[in-house]
Amino acid sequence: MKTASVHRNYYRQRTANQWQKIEAEIGDPGAIRPFLAGNWKMNVIPRSGVALAARIFDLCKGVKDVDIGLAPPFTGLSTLGDYIKPDFLRTEYGLGRNVFLLAQDTFFESKGAFTGEISAEMLASIGVDRVIIGHSDRRTNLGKYFGFGPSIAKRLSRSFLLQELEVLRTKEDADRQILAALEHLASEANQDVLTGIQRFLEEELIERAGESDEVIQKKVQASLAHGLQVILCVGENTEARETHETFNLLDRQLRPAFEVVSPRTASEVVIAYEPVWAVGEGAKPARLEQISEVHDFIRNLIMDLYGEQIASTIRILYGGNVKPDNIAEIMSIAGVDGALVGGASLKAWDFAQIIRFGLDCPCY
């Protein structure tokens, strides 16, 4: 079996390219270990999760130079946590203490009447190491399932307005002005205007139905307070990308989250840049130069907040259609410290290839 020499080269390359000054100052470039994390999202029952993990470890025997994270759904955390005990992983797979149990979310209150939620304290109590916070699924995508956008927007359809009008007309005390306004809005000539308003309202409400930056800030705070490391997801949607708002949006996502992170706890935070348009089946990963400029932007922002030493050691991952065939080039970008992987982390061989990025012996 080959050693992880290319993983080590990664440190050297990064140091040579970008962080010579830092190396001179802090003397430990190896502190920046690549972190490859699999986000299983709402897939995999606990038993299958252990089988999947076992197959991944089997294909990654002896890989010690990268950190590996696995994020099963809440139901799989305990079972997987019991399986990935360091002593077992060392004797069985030659892995070091480099495998971490990740949760996909947490709630910010510690206990109480919050049906269905799980607190950071609860996660810590079952051995979770790190928690993903602010994933785009939670910031916006789930809005269309949980949010009231579509049902409210439906009230602006012509057929709904006509029904309402029929009822209103029968009421003696109906406000004449409102009636006239609704009649005007529901007239056939206004159909296009109505459809436009309806679509706008629906999109706005869906967009706002997810987790806000304020909620994410509270989750970051609660997680750090209970000793959990944080994987903070940020990333722009298509609209922001197309209107050149990417950096403004990232700024708005990052600054409030870091308001509750002291310089002492900054090293407990990993940032994952996941452009929403690059995530999921059918999407294309961001281009290398797009990833590079955003990672530089994020690192500069951290530099601005905490100074050079923290900026140079905080890990910034990329996520969005990371696959075995693009991981090596993504990892070759200066400033990319790992990947948050969705779909490919559900396939043992694919995720193992990603973990073994750049090694010239593929999985055997």
Ligand SMILES: O=C(CO)COP(=O)(O)O
């Ligand atoms: O959302 C992601 C990881 O959190 C990325 O998902 P994909 O790798 O499936 O695009």
